[in-house]
Amino acid sequence: MHLVRYVDPGTGTARVGRHEGDRVNPLPSAESVAELLRLSATELRELLERDTSADSTPESGARLLPPIDGRTEVWASGVTYERSRGARVEESDAGTVYLHVYDAQRPELFFKAPAWRVVTDGDPVAIRADSPLNVPEPELALVVNNHGEIVGLTACNDMSSRSLEGENPLYLPQAKVYNGSCGLSAGIRPIWQVEDPTDLRIRMTVRRDGDEVWRGETSTAKLHRTPRELVDALFAETDFPDGAVLATGTGIIPELDFTLAPDDLIEIEIDEVARLSNHVVRGRETTSWFTESPDQPKARA
Structure with a gap:
């Protein structure tokens, strides 16, 4: 699993998600990687392991972006x-x-x-x-x-x-x-x-x-x-x-x-x-x- 940023094919906006296999699943509770990097290591691991969404995107349809944003x-x-x-x-x-x-x-x-x-x-x-x-x-x-x-x-x-x-x-x-x-x-x-x-x-x-x-x-x-x-x-x-x-x-x-x-x-x-x-x-x-x-x-x- 990789934490990624990608362009949502429907809205054209940047989203944060988990890249697993040939699918990208958005993280509903996170709007940026910068937000995730304000969490402790324990909090981040718990969020990534529990935060799931059925609204996945095929890898081929997700334009992946650099994995950092904000003030990082x-x-x-x-x-x-x-x-x-x-x-x-x-x-x-x-x-x-x-x-x-x-x-x-x-x-x-x-x-x-x-x-x-x-x-x-x-x-x-x-x-x-x-x-x-x-x-x-x-x-x-x-x-x-x-x-x-x-x-x-x-x-x-x-x-x-x-x-x-x-x-x-x-x-x-x-x-x-x-x-x-x-x-x-x-x-x-x-x-x-x-x-x-x-x-x-x-x-x-x-x-x-x-x-x-x-x-x-x-x-x-x-x-x-x-x-x-x-x-x-x-x-x-x-x-x-x-x-x-x-x-x-x-x-x-x-x-x-x-x-x-x-x-x-x-x-x-x-x-x-x-x-x-x-x-x-x-x-x-x-x-x-x-x-x-x-x-x-x-x-x-």
Whole structure:
């Protein structure tokens, strides 16, 4: 079962539901995911297990939306895998900073996207027109309620402009935060339905003109920091009234001679959690629909 947002085919409005099998069942008592992330983990589990409706929609007739809304924010973690540490050192003229943060007491955390700027499965992700080196970064993402409890998991594509961050680590916000830079799978998998979040296989494939041009694999068992440690650092001095999504960093990074191109297809899969598939576009003009999508869900089509 996955918690989802979708466009009601009858009214054209966004609804919240449970995606099970080939059906989507609305949650009658919830109007937004933000509302659900104000509940405690116990309250959320009880609601999802009891709140049923006979008014289901076939999966084929439900346009799935990004799984967050309201004031929910997406944040991300950096240099949490040994592979990430090595790649950052390789690409940067200031590589020693990444050696220090890998073993530091405080993790690297950065803002990634507000809910309205998130894309989901089937939407395009973007590469910056002013960056010659761009890669996808597949990551396990923690869905956290406003009490700081991890209540769900999803997959995140933390798109990254490696040339910008490599030029200067202080350019990190520009390398990471722009239209089309944050993809989340359409569904949130409840944490209690995943046997061991610290031992999940993550796979990514990039296809170009139908041919596989890059493939990588890792496991959350290789994470240098625990999910709880990352969440505690995020919530230490910051309130999240509608909860937060925290991507845990990537252990899959292509070599420096690889960069994404427009029309590439990125496929990400995390065992037991989610799949995420996005085509690549370039530049701001290809994502103008972002500003309309919060109030007009059909704009994503």
